[in-house]
Amino acid sequence: MPEKTADQRVHAAWRSRACAASFACGASVFAFGAGIAMPLSLNAVWLSALPCVPLCALAAARCVVLSRRIQAGGGMRKWRAALLAAVMLASCAFLTASLVSLAGYTLLEQARAVSCALLTVGFLLAAAAPRMQGVSRLCFAVRFVLPAAMLLCGLAFLPQRDSPGLYPLLGPGAGPVLAGTAAMLSCAAPALMLLLPLTSSRVSDAPTPPIMLFAGRAAAGAALGTALLLLYALPGGYEAMRARSVWGERLTFPLSGGAQQPLIRMLMLLLQLFALQLGAVSLLCAAEDALCLALPALRKHRAGLLLCAAALAALMLLLTHAGYTAALIAAPLIALPAALTLLPALSPRGAGKEACG
Amino acid sequence: MKRILCSVMLLILPALLSGCGGQEIESSLFVIAMAVDPAPDGTLTVTVKALSGTQETGGAGQTGGTAPDAGAQEQASAAEQSEPGYIVLSATAPSCLRALSLLSATTPRTLNLSQLQEVVLSRTxxxxxxxxxxxxxxHSMYRANSGAIVVVTPDNAGDFIRRQHALLGVRLSQYLQVLFESLSRMDTIPPRAQLASVIAAMESGTRDAAAVYAAGNAFDSSLVLPGTPELDRLPGHLPRTSPAENEYLGSAIFSGGRMTGTLTGSETALLCLITGEARTRSPVIGSTQYKVNLPTRVRRYIGEDGTLCVHIRMNLTRIAGDQGRTAQDVAAQIERTAVSLLQKLQAADCDAAGYGAQAIRGYLTTAQWERSEWADAYRSAPVRVTADVRIL
Structure with a gap:
């Protein structure tokens, strides 16, 4: 096999990064939808999630354009890098909280909440060891298999005859559905990882792939999350959605009593956990990269990753004591700093770089 | 490549934690059947039949003590070893949850409902x-098996499960699974009688639940009662003798969360046909047995004037019995009995056929649907059934 040129390697690296952003967006759409929007929109939760598809695509496109300007302007400013790190960490925390809630409701129902949370953070830390590049390549490797498997499992839950969850189409009404959409705006925050440059200095001059690649991948991830929310809502009626008050319960697919469904439910559960982990690890790696852009001294001995993991662990412990409902209330606010991160880049000051990197 | 493999390994490992969250088999009491009966003073008696882990039979055990509780007056009654390998326990408390908690507290093992096969409620x-x-x-507190079949009996539910034995084979759980599967294939029990389905239907405003109806056989002779077909009866009165005293036949139909009537075995088979969930391939119509060649097409819809309509298209081949009936005769009989069934369901306020799921499509929001008073419209709606039968 002929050796890849530098341009090809750069293209492959960006493609992988786009896949990682796609998985993170998809996981966020599902987590936000099931956790926050579902009590508002009930069976119309998929309608609330639908605007997130173009939103994620726009966010990804904006990030790529802004990233090119920033690189042309000499690098990312420290304030932007720090803000980006905070947004990535907050998004990672929400996905981790979803992961812990889901695992705690299903596989680890006998475990203590603290053990569950710390174990999850430990695994995320270990999985982030190969850096963003490793996680991105993994996302690229499963970019078709994982979504296809999840959709097939989701289809297996559909009732054979009517789909009571589809109607009424607007669920509780236009107002609650729009409120659900507003609460889900933060699910596009993971696309901001596309602001980060590739870490190797050799590839700084190589051309980046077209914007449509990034926008398309982000939209595809968000569309997968929306499709799963639709498949989730179809088997049961709005009354069943209303009765689901526990966060972990809202993340699990409802059973309608078929004999084979417990087996498929377990498979779906494992796929959900895997997808949430992929999203959380991608965001953790992105937080590390952003933090190291803001404070280059943290590159030594992966101090940036350790700091991010420690902050994540502290957040999880706080949520364990304060209640995971706090995460559901605070998560929609991630959209504000995320929007600030996308402010236009200022013109370059002189000939020097604006940020270390 | 190494990084990918490393990441995959680390991300897959958490899935193996499913073993860490569970319990030792030796420390669990696996319940196979559960029964709930009303008890005096508004309390409930919960009876469970569980695996004992031994193959020895024994008599009744010691009488359990009264758990001191200021407001509850809860009692745990005797553990009964009624057959090899199984033990029957019961407890009485103001609620099902407290009775199960009491059972957990007074046995040396934790109650585990993951292998539950049937939940029997007394008709009362x-x-x-x-x-x-x-x-x-x-279902939710004790994470019971969602596929457990909900059964309603006019008898004492506790006695019902005490009589329940593995007539064929050794394992009661396997026996019950095979039993319900074979009854389901004959369409003599309702199609969605699983615990999760029944709860979903009870909570739903668009469809009502139907559970299995069962009773202990009270027949002591093989006298055949003239007139109605053999399966057009309720359980407990079938002209048969067998070591298996419990008979499962027909449906207990609900309106919301309350039982409002029963369907015989034949009516249940017709309900399966109307809802498009008939599984039998060899229906008996009159005194003739037919084979269904192609999938039966059933269309349920609500007419513009609010009429509840069903259109059935069947292709049959006669395989046994006399040939005296034409396709038109068979179609007319199906239409007549289906209309009678739907009117019976209307009278019982039970939308087991799921017309509510069709009616809700005309509304945009849940508030509009809840204001529509569908229950009144359903009760008074005219019924029309058309059948297109071809006998090949």
């Missing part, structure tokens, strides 16, 4: 509003 209890909360408690 099913006819009250307590049925849905009881089923919900069992």
């Amino acid at each position: 209890l099913a006819q009250t509003d307590a049925a849905l909360p009881i089923l919900r408690e069992i």
Whole structure:
């Protein structure tokens, strides 16, 4: 096999990064939808999630354009890098909280909440060891298999005859559905990882792939999350959605009593956990990269990753004591700093770089 | 490549934690059947039949003590070893949850409902509003097997499961699984009688639940009663003798969370046909047995004037019995009995056929649907059934 040129390697690296952003967006759409929007929109939760598809695509496109300007302007400013790190960490925390809630409701129902949370953070830390590049390549490797498997499992839950969850189409009404959409705006925050440059200095001059690649991948991830929310809502009626008050319960697919469904439910559960982990690890790696852009001294001995993991662990412990409902209330606010991160880049000051990197 | 493999390994490992969260088999009491009966003073008696882990039979055990509780007056009654390998326990408490908690506290093992095969409610209890909360408690609090079949019996439910033995084979759980599967294939029990389905239907405003109806056989002779077909009866009165005293035949139909009537075995088979969930390939119509060649097409819809309509298209081949009936005769009989069945369901306020799921499509929001008073419209709607039968 002929050796890849530098341009090809750069293209492959960006493609992988786009896949990682796609998985993170998809996981966020599902987590936000099931956790926050579902009590508002009930069976119309998929309608609330639908605007997130173009939103994620726009966010990804904006990030790529802004990233090119920033690189042309000499690098990312420290304030932007720090803000980006905070947004990535907050998004990672929400996905981790979803992961812990889901695992705690299903596989680890006998475990203590603290053990569950710390174990999850430990695994995320270990999985982030190969850096963003490793996680991105993994996302690229499963970019078709994982979504296809999840959709097939989701289809297996559909009732054979009517789909009571589809109607009424607007669920509780236009107002609650729009409120659900507003609460889900933060699910596009993971696309901001596309602001980060590739870490190797050799590839700084190589051309980046077209914007449509990034926008398309982000939209595809968000569309997968929306499709799963639709498949989730179809088997049961709005009354069943209303009765689901526990966060972990809202993340699990409802059973309608078929004999084979417990087996498929377990498979779906494992796929959900895997997808949430992929999203959380991608965001953790992105937080590390952003933090190291803001404070280059943290590159030594992966101090940036350790700091991010420690902050994540502290957040999880706080949520364990304060209640995971706090995460559901605070998560929609991630959209504000995320929007600030996308402010236009200022013109370059002189000939020097604006940020270390 | 190494990084990918490393990441995959680390991300897959958490899935193996499913073993860490579970319990030792030796420390669990696996319940196979559960029964709930009303007891005096508004309390409930919960009886469970569980695996004992031994193959020895024994008599009744010691009488359990009274758990001191200021407001509850809860009692745990004797553990009974009624057959090899199984033990029957019961407890009485103000709620199902407290009774199960008491059982857990007074046995040396933790109650585990993951292998539950049937939940039996007494008819008296099913006819009250307590049925849905009881089923919900069992399903969500104790993570019962969602595929457990909900059964309603006019007898004492505790005695019902005490009589339940593995007539064929050794394992009661396997026996019950095979039993319900074979009855389901004959369409003599309702299609969605699983615990999760019954709860979902009870909570739903667009469809009503139907559970299995069962009773102990009270027949002591093989006298055949003239007139109605053999399966057009309720359980407990079938002209048969067998070591298996419990008979499962027909449906207990609900309106919301309350039982409002019963369907015989034949009516249940017709309900399966109307809802498009008939599984039998060899229906008996009159005194002739037919084979269904192609999938039966059933279309349920609500007419513009609010009429509840069903259109059935069947292709049959006669395989046994006399040939005296034409396709038109068979179609007319199906139409007549289906209309009678739908009117019976209307009278019982039970939308087991799921017309509500069709009616809700005309509304945009849940508030509009809830204001539509569909229950009144359903009760008074005219019924029309058309059948297109071809006998090849």
